[in-house]
Amino acid sequence: MPGLSGPSDYSQEPSRHPCLHINAKEPFNAEPPRSALVSSYVTPVELFFKRNHGPIPLVDDIERYCVDISGLIETPKKLYFRDIRMLPKYNVTATLQCAGNRRTAMSITRKVKGVGWDVSAIGNAVWGGAKLADILELIGVPKLTSCTQSGGKHIEFVSVDKCEEENGGPYKASIPLSQATNPEADVLLAYEMNGEPLNRDHGYPLRVIVPGVIGARSVKWLDSINIIAEECQGFFMQKDYKMFPPSVDWGNINWNTRKPQMDFPVQSVICSLEDMQSIKPGMVRISGYAVSGGGCGIERVDVSIDGGKTWMEATRFQKTGIPYIADGISNDKWAWVLFELTVDIPQSTEIIAKAVDSAANVQPEKVQDIWNLRGILNTSWHRVHVRIGHSNM
Incomplete structure (x- = not known):
């Protein structure tokens, strides 16, 4: 060229x-x-x-x-x-x-x-x-x-x-x-x-x-x-x-x-915490990204702090301070959504995030169910384990 x-x-x-x-x-x-x-x-x-x-x-x-x-x-x-x-x-x-x-x-x-x-x-x-x-x-x-x-x-x-x-x-x-x-x-x-x-x-x-x-x-x-x-x-x-x-x-x-993969499935990830991180007991901010392919919006992001027994809905936003609405006319439809939730974590636990898009697609629970030999499209529930300690990593 x-x-x-x-x-x-x-x-x-x-x-x-x-x-x-x-x-x-x-x-x-x-x-x-x-x-x-x-x-x-x-x-x-x-x-x-x-x-x-x-x-x-x-x-x-x-x-x-x-x-x-x-x-x-x-x-x-x-x-x-x-x-x-x-x-x-x-x-x-x-x-x-x-x-x-x-x-x-x-x-x-x-x-x-x-x-x-x-x-x-x-x-x-x-x-x-x-x-x-x-x-x-x-x-x-x-x-x-x-x-x-x-x-x-x-x-x-x-x-x-x-x-x-x-x-x-x-x-x-x-x-x-x-x-x-x-x-x-x-x-x-x-x-x-x-x-x-x-x-x-x-x-x-x-x-x-x-x-x-x-x-x-x-x-x-x-x-x-x-x-x-x-x-x-x-x-x-x-x-x-x-x-x-x-x-x-x-x-x-x-x-x-199989056909070549095009649109990517709904996905969410916790970014504010590393797996096996040591944290202080008390209020913890959990934040991350959620995104879905094909222009689908993110209807909600669910977060569990007890290994998936109970769930809470995180707040979602693209612009700071402005709540995100999945079908909002001013949204960036091709872009990710950031989510956050602040909760009291008194003991060591597993924190999980899963997203649901505007077409009601939800992340699969187990990675085993979507395992494939090339390791693509791992959209299973995202999990991080935290341990209660005396200081942050």
């Missing part, structure tokens, strides 16, 4: 915040401490989780950088960065979550394959850019289109990022054309994150943001866009990020029996 290249080694990696917990150094995969996630509704860029598959691409010449749009359309086109920036700009607040978030807890039940994420492979940001629906309209694909005249039904995003899983080829993924051409789906070609240009870790100069969908579909360092008849046939669509039942293992897996 003119103006943008993928290095062959890790000698030119960007600097990162020292508080990040590194799960893999090459390629770099890291997450912040869980407490950092509830310190602000919008996650600071430096504390946003890093998920990479190879060396971070480099911009050689931003003036030469462009995106090729081709495939099953009448008029292929090259869009330069300046062209994209001239289109109407939208800011969309959206939570991105790696499908492997909370994988380490799933591994405790039975070993799984993948990066060992704790609970912080997630972040909420304000993404700025052009709507993909506007860009596709420029090349003759009307809004709310599910199939082009030439039979295109999916949009494939191809990165400059080269990865081992593709045998040195580029990372790629796709979404249905009907989603890409729907302005209400808010799919962006984003060039800003939290009001600043994207940094290298997060896709500079241009990335895709697909709200409400697992992060694997929000392709970074965009090289080209293809309109295709079938789903992308890349590794991360066909040989990864699919949800299998607990009965499937590496000896009997058949990848073709």
Whole structure:
């Protein structure tokens, strides 16, 4: 790609915040401490989780950088960065979550394959850019289109990022054309994150943001866009990020029996406490995040301080001091909800959180029931054990 290249080694990696917990150094995969996630509704860029598959691409010449749009359309086109920036700009607040978030807890039940994420492979940001629906309209694909005249039904995003899983080829993924051409789906070609240009870790100069969908579909360092008849046939669509039942293992897996995972299920996590933390007896603030895919709101978050025998409803908010209402017109529908509850904890106990979304979906109780060999979508009740001691950790 003119103006943008993928290095062959890790000698030119960007600097990162020292508080990040590194799960893999090459390629770099890291997450912040869980407490950092509830310190602000919008996650600071430096504390946003890093998920990479190879060396971070480099911009050689931003003036030469462009995106090729081709495939099953009448008029292929090259869009330069300046062209994209001239289109109407939208800011969309959206939570991105790696499908492997909370994988380490799933591994405790039975070993799984993948990066060992704790609970912080997630972040909420304000993404700025052009709507993909506007860009596709420029090349003759009307809004709310599910199939082009030439039979295109999916949009494939191809990165400059080269990865081992593709045998040195580029990372790629796709979404249905009907989603890409729907302005209400808010799919962006984003060039800003939290009001600043994207940094290298997060896709500079241009990335895709697909709200409400697992992060694997929000392709970074965009090289080209293809309109295709079938789903992308890349590794991360066909040989990864699919949800299998607990009965499937590496000896009997058949990848073709499952569709690629798109929307993520309802999820909540306690962030103000670590598991096995020592606390003083008395009033304890319990806070965390809750989010659901596909634009569903969070109807409630239930918290138990007695191991699930009884439950209390936590308060929910997106804006400090303003109660969150699941179907509120001013809500950020693609973003997480923060919750909190202050309760008296006189003795050592297990604290649990579970969320219910606006479609009445609820988190499953046991991780064993949703165990899968790739360790994705661990949305079981989140549990932390606290011990009464004389001081906080």
